[in-house]
Amino acid sequence: MMSTPRLEIDLKKIQQNTRCLMERLSLKGITLTGVTKVTLGNPEITRTLLRAGVNTIGDSRIENIQRMRQAGIKARFILIRTPLITKADLVVEHADVSFNTELAVIEKLSQVAVRQNKTHQILLMIELGDLREGIPPEELNETVEQVLGLPRIKLIGIGTNLACLGGIKPDHQKMKQLSDLAQRVEKKFNLTLEYVSGGNSANLEWLFGLGESGDIGRINNLRLGESIFLGLETLNRGPIEGLHTDAFTLVTEVIESKTKPSVPSGEICQDAFGKRPDFQSWQERGKIHHAILGIGRQDVLVSGLTSLLDEPNQLELLGASSDHMVIATKGPLTVGEQVRFRLNYGALLAAMTSPFVEKCFL
Ligand SMILES: *Cc1c(COP(=O)(O)O)cnc(C)c1O
Numbered sequence: 001m002m003s004t005p006r007l008e009i010d011l012k013k014i015q016q017n018t019r020c021l022m023e024r025l026s027l028k029g030i031t032l033t034g035v036t037k038v039t040l041g042n043p044e045i046t047r048t049l050l051r052a053g054v055n056t057i058g059d060s061r062i063e064n065i066q067r068m069r070q071a072g073i074k075a076r077f078i079l080i081r082t083p084l085i086t087k088a089d090l091v092v093e094h095a096d097v098s099f100n101t102e103l104a105v106i107e108k109l110s111q112v113a114v115r116q117n118k119t120h121q122i123l124l125m126i127e128l129g130d131l132r133e134g135i136p137p138e139e140l141n142e143t144v145e146q147v148l149g150l151p152r153i154k155l156i157g158i159g160t161n162l163a164c165l166g167g168i169k170p171d172h173q174k175m176k177q178l179s180d181l182a183q184r185v186e187k188k189f190n191l192t193l194e195y196v197s198g199g200n201s202a203n204l205e206w207l208f209g210l211g212e213s214g215d216i217g218r219i220n221n222l223r224l225g226e227s228i229f230l231g232l233e234t235l236n237r238g239p240i241e242g243l244h245t246d247a248f249t250l251v252t253e254v255i256e257s258k259t260k261p262s263v264p265s266g267e268i269c270q271d272a273f274g275k276r277p278d279f280q281s282w283q284e285r286g287k288i289h290h291a292i293l294g295i296g297r298q299d300v301l302v303s304g305l306t307s308l309l310d311e312p313n314q315l316e317l318l319g320a321s322s323d324h325m326v327i328a329t330k331g332p333l334t335v336g337e338q339v340r341f342r343l344n345y346g347a348l349l350a351a352m353t354s355p356f357v358e359k360c361f362l
Contacts, residue, residue, distance in 0.1 A: 004253040004338060005295045006358040007351050011048045013244035017228050018052035020242050021204075028207060028216055033058040033078060035200070035225030038349050040064055043071035044361055049228070050075060058223050062090045069094055080223060082125070082133055088112045097121040099159065101133050103146055106153060113152035122147070123157040123195055126181060128174050132165040137181055144185055157195025158182055159221075163202030169235060170203045179217030196220050201227035201234040226345050237344075249308070250300065250341045250351055252293040252325070254333045260290035262328070272321045273297075282318075288328045293339055296323040299354040304347030308340040315339070 022032050033056045034049040036042070041064030046057060050073070057073075059065050060081040068077065079098040083091040088108045091098055093116065100106050100122045113120040124143060127134025135143050140158075147155050160178050162170040175198055182196040198206075198219040204227055210216065226234050231243035239245050262285035264277070271277050296302070302320040309315050313333065318326040333339070343351060351357045 001336075001338070002251075002360070003358065004251050005299055005351075005356065006251050006360050008249040008251060008360050008362055009045065010244070010247045010362045011044065012362070013247035014045060014229060015048050015052045017231055017243045017247065018049050018054060021224060021227060021240075022053055024208070025222060028210070028214075029220060030198075030207070030216070031056070031221045033080075033197070033221060033223040034228060035059065035080065035223050036068070037061060037064060037080075038225055038229060038345060038352060040352050041068045042352065042359070043068055043073060046071075046073055046075070062087055062094060066090065066094045078123075083109065089116075092116050092118055092120050095120075097123065097156065099123050099125050099133075101125050101127075101135050103143060106147055106150060110150040110153045119152050119154050121154045121156045123159050123197060124155065126158055126160045126178060128160045128162060128168075128177060130162040130164055130166040130168040132161060134160060137177070140181060140185065141188065144189055148189060155191070155193075157193045157197060157221075158185065159195065159197030159223075160199060162199050163234060164200070170199045170206050172206065175203075175206060175219055176217060179219055182218040193218075198222055201225060201232070204233050204240065205235055229348065230343075230345060246342065248343055248348055248351075250295075250305065250343055250347070250357070252295045252339050252341070254291050254335050254337045254339065255294040255324075256292040257333045257335050257337075258290055259287045259332075262286060262288045271319070277319065289330065289332045290318070291327050291329060291333045293325040293327065294323070295325050295357075296320055298322045299351060299357050300343070301346040301350045304344035304350075305341040306344075308342060 025032050034054040035058045036046050037060040039045045041059050046068050056076045058078040058080040065077045076096050079095040082101045083098050083105055085105050085108050089112050092112045109120050125134045127136050162168045182193050196218045201224050203222050231245035233240050262282040263279040307315040313329050313331045316328045
C-alpha cells in the first residue's frame with residue numbers, strides 16, 4: 001500500500017480542463033494566462049498546462065517562477081503580485097513581465113533592468129472596488145506618464161483583479177470601466193496595450209454569460225488558476241460544465257480508532273490554538289466511533305476537506321491540531337485504512353505547500 005499523506009494529481013484531467021477553458025476563451029478572442037501559484041510552480045503541472053496549449057504562466061511568487069525556469073520550462077512568465085522591492089533583482093532576472101501598482105517599485109525595476117541590460121515589461125493593475133491591489137483609476141494617467149519616462153521599462157498592459165478581498169463581482173460594468181480606461185490610455189499616450197487583463201476565474205460567469213454577440217470591449221486576457229485545477233467558478237464555487245472537479249485527491253490514513261465519549265471530560269480551557277472548544281452540539285451522543293487521521297494543520301486546511309467515505313461510514317470533523325485530524329464516523333474505521341478527500345482551494349494550497357504531503361502524479 002502506498003504511504004500517506006499523499007496528494008494524487010491527475011494530470012490528464014488538468015490538461016483537459018485547461019484545453020476546454022482555452023477553447024472557450026478563444027471563441028471571444030481572449031488569451032489564457034495559466035496561474036500556477038496554488039501548485040507552487042510545480043514543473044510537472046506547469047508542463048501539463050503548456051501541453052494543453054498555454055504559453056503564458058502567471059505566478060505570485062518569484063521563487064516559483066525561478067523554480068519553473070530552473071526546471072527548463074520555456075514560457076512567458078508573469079509575476080502577478082506587485083514585486084517586493086527587496087527582490088527586484090530576481091524579478092528582472094526571472095520574470096518577463098510583472099504586475100505593478102507602485103511607482104517606487106517600478107523605478108527600482110528600471111534601475112535593475114538597466115544594470116542587467118534587459119527590458120522589463122509591466123502591466124499596471126487598476127483598483128476597481130475589490131480593495132486588494134491597484135492604482136485608483138483617477139491616478140492612472142499620472143502613473144502612466146511617469147512609467148513611460150523610465151528607461152528599460154515597457155508598459156504592455158493594464159489589468160484588474162476582483163472577487164479576491166472584497167468579493168466584488170466582475171460584471172459588465174466593471175469590465176467596461178477597465179476597457180474604457182485602456183482605450184483612454186492608448187489614445188492619450190498614443191500606444192497599444194498588448195494586454196487588457198480582465199481578471200481571474202471569477203470572470204468566467206461574466207464571459208460565459210455574454211452570449212455570441214456580447215461585447216467584451218478591449219478585454220483580451222484572463223488569468224485562471226482555480227477553474228483549471230478544481231473545475232469551479234469562484235463566485236459561488238459551482239462546477240463549470242464540461243470540466244473535471246476531481247483532478248486532486250488527498251489520501252490520509254487512520255492512526256487510531258476507538259470508541260470514545262462524544263464530549264471531553266474535565267474543566268474546558270483553551271485548545272492547542274488558543275480557542276475554547278465548543279462541544280455543545282455533541283452532547284448526549286454517548287459513545288461514538290472516534291478516529292484520528294495522520295494529517296493536521298501543518299499539512300492542510302482541515303476545514304477545506306470533503307470526505308469521499310461511503311455513506312455508511314460518513315465522517316464528521318471533531319477538530320484538528322498540527323498533526324492530528326480527529327473525526328467521528330458512523331461505522332468503525334480500521335487502523336491503517338486510507339481515507340480520501342476532495343480539497344477546496346485553501347486546502348490544496350496548504351497540501352501543495354506541506355513538505356510532508358507526497359505529490360503523486362497519475
Ligand atoms: C491568484 C490570482 C489569479 C488567479 O485566480 P483564480 O481564482 O485561481 O483563477 C489571477 N490574478 C491574480 C492577480 C491572482 O493573484
